[in-house]
Amino acid sequence: MNRRSRDNAAGQTIRRHWRRSACVALLVSWCAVVAASQPADSTPDLDAFARKAMQTFDTPGMAVTVVEGDTIATHTYGVRKLDNAALVDPHTIFPIGSNTKAFTTAALAILVDQGKLRWDDRVGDKLPGFRMYDAYASSEMTVTDLLVHRSGLGLGEGDLMMFPTSDRSRAQLVHDIRYLKPAHSFRGGYDYDNVLYIVAGELVEAVSGQSWEDFVQQHILDPLQMHDTKTSIDATPPDKVSLHAKNTTAVRGVGPQAVLKTVMTGKVFAPAGALQVSAADMGPWLRLQLDSGKLDKNTRIFSEKAAQMLWTPQTLIPISAAPKPLALAQPQFEAYALGFEVQDYRGHKIITHLGGVLGGVSAVVVIPEKHAAFAIMLNSEDVGTLFAMREHLLDTLLGLPSPDWIASYKQVFDEVNAGAVAALKTPAKSVHPERGPSLPLASYLGTYRDPWYGTATLGRNEKGALTISFDRSPGMHGTLEHVQYDTFRTHWSMPDVEDAYVTFALAPDGSIDQMTMKPVSPIADFSWDYQDLRFTPVRASK
Template sequence: MIRRPGENAASRTLPGRWRPAACAALLVSWCAVASASPSSVSTPELDAFAHKAMQTFDTPGMAVTIVDGDTVTTHAYGVRKLGDASPVDAHTIFPIGSNTKAFTSAALAILVDQGKLRWDDRVVDKLPGFRMYDAYASSEMTVTDLLVHRSGLGLGEGDLMMFPTSDRTRAQLVHDIRYLKPARSFRGGYDYDNVLYIVAGALVEAVSGQRWEDFVQQQILDPLQMHDTQVSIDTRTGDQASLHAKNTTAVRGVGQQSVLKTVMTGQVFAPAGALQVSATDMGPWLRLQLDSGQLDKSKRIFSEAAAKALWTPQTLIPISALPEPVALAQPQFEAYALGFEVQDYRAHKIITHLGGVLGGVSAVVIIPEKHAAFAIMLNSEDVGTLFAVREHLLDSLLGLPSPDWIAGYKQVFDGINAEAVAALKSPAKATHAARGPSLPLSDYVGVYRDPWYGTATLGRDGKGALTLSFDHSPGMHGTLEHVQYDTFRTHWAMPDVEDAYVTFALKPDGSIDQMTMKAISPIADFSWDYQDLRFTPVHVSK
């Protein structure tokens, strides 16, 4: 759910900051060396850099895993939860978001190795009942197509089926994907999505006869002895990072850092982003990638052919210029493979991916030429810290001179946030609150249906105000405030949910034709894909 800051202000995800003095007081560093071989990453230098980055962006906690040749080190910083002195350690689990996708791709690779599946198999032949909106895409989509973001669906389209939570089953979500109207032609270009990775998880279940969770546990996590890792986002352990964000203002990422009250829950989205992993457990996963699926001399998790497939570029990713302060990180090529991105960094090939959930972000980077890799996990949405530490580690492992990445990313994200704040202030001056609504509030009351999301219900509260409930998202309900004409805005009762404009279009006879929505913040995460909803009245009170 994270995008680089160069594409446009609206596409980046959730930066934030916290009080630097508090971060300095709570910073803890821990390092465990799994081998005596020297590493090209200096622990004192990394500790100092991490300390400064966390101070600058006000990050509560972070864990880092580095594999450098035969050396595996883990580094832990800060606290698991604001207001609690318990430090992050090597076994603290963090949600890794979309870095789960590589585990789903690896699960499919194992099934390919077992002869139960081929990458070019048609999904509909293995998963009866699977349909896309377009008949051609339905009949021709392959296993590979599920994983490489070229389905025709728009950016993040369908995420509100499951985000931040849902009462749907995975099977129901897979069924309802047929109602998602594509933004472009099948295989017509790159648009990142999450919902087809849920289909990929359902495919694992259909072919293996096991739940995605059980297959990943038995075929990947257990052999790698990833004993801390949890396959459910809902699992709670004693050594677990709490999640944080800056959500006290209209622009998420501006304001004071706080513990989130609303986090992502439920099993429906697990194959796309539900794993919780510790720094210790990231070590064997990264080594497995570097060793092309080899676990030890006598056992493999997946074959060399499968490993090659996971890293083979499939879909070109359009490149936009990064802002000048961080332009040195500009890739010259970028493509999506199977759960990984392949790109260059300062003329060196890397395999990488970003991950994000509400309140946490992560990055995985593999440098094949150096037989090195690392993972970074944060218990906050501070992508400034994530990117700065990532670039610092890349420069260290590649032996490159390193600019001041912390200052560069601070300048970039301060600018993005300032533009967003200004954008929200500007339209307010032109709002005509006295104009509208066109109908009595009672005429808006009723049940509305979007083809893919399902139903939303408008009612009245005890004070007569309009209320809105997303019927398949438990807890996602609130009041509507009139803005102007036939546009209202939400005030969600569930904390930490991005508010949206709600606009009604009328038919010539004055009845309601449809209800559409749009996130209020110009930098809302793309998973709040309100803009893709088209609600029409099912039954409206008169």
């Protein structure tokens, strides 16, 4: 699907990128137009720039890894948790969200090198029982198709099967993908998804006999001596960051920074976005990318042929006009490869990806012509800091004049957030709470089922108010407030969850025919894919 039509241009660009995670996922590279340019900054200036960006966007902590040739440098800033003195250091671990996807594609590349898999193998032949909604896609989807966002699924479709948590196993999620109705034809275009990377993780296990976690640990993390890295999002070593967001107002991203009470948990989404990595560990991973899979002169993690495949463009990503302040470095081409994007930045080819989970974002950039790469990890959702740092580092490593990215990104994000705040201040005359609901509240009670998500239960609390529970998402329950007609809105008890409008459609006989939802916030992350749900009442058997 293409839901970007409901957003303004800046919001489209930003949100398409920012949570490629779990999705947040993921995030076109835009740059700022400014009147004056200045020479690229030296390393000491990187620290000054980082501190200014963090102060501007109120970012608690950040880690940066820069690889140039054989040199690996780490830079760490700020604190692991607000109101706590513990500083970020090179071994502090951050969740990297969808930058995990490159580890999953590397795992598949290793299996291809071992002769256990081919990129054009049909998924159904290797993973019995795999099915998509469409019979043709089910029979023809290849390993490559799983990884390049051309399946026909809409943007983030199905993320609520695992986001922010789920009681599903990966095998159950793979089974339930068959109920996701495609937004367009198989191989018909680009729309970012997370669920098919879960299938890729199950494919690793089916072919290798090892879980995704064990395979990645044995074949990638251990050889690279990435000893800090955790394959589970639930791992809680002492040197782990806390996660933060500006979520105390109606629009996420506006207001003071706070430690999140609700974060992503569980094993199900691991192959799409669960790795936690330190700045120290990012160095060997980035160098492996620059060296085309070579660990040392005698050892390879994956072959040069596999490395080339991982960076080969597969699916064109449409390029829409950037907001005016971010037009200087608008890409002329952009495509998705295998766990990476390939694009140009001010005339230079780069390999990149962004990632995010609730409360944290990251960026990875490889510059092949300079044999350089870097990673940025934040313990907050401050993509203004992330993007400004990314562009500043690109300019530095490429020797380009570097404009004031901080001011430009602040301008754009301020405008996006102000627009969202204004959109939520709907004039009172356009809402008619006195109209409806059509039925007594008791008539809305019961169990509702969506084909891919599962069930939601509507009940009443001790005060008589309607309640709603997402039954496959532990803890995700709350009350329903009447808005107008047959539309209500959620007030989730689970903190940090985006609220949604809930609308009931009636059948000709006056019974409830369907329950649909949509996010309240106009800039809600795409992983809150309420709009893909089509709940129908579960009728009592006679």
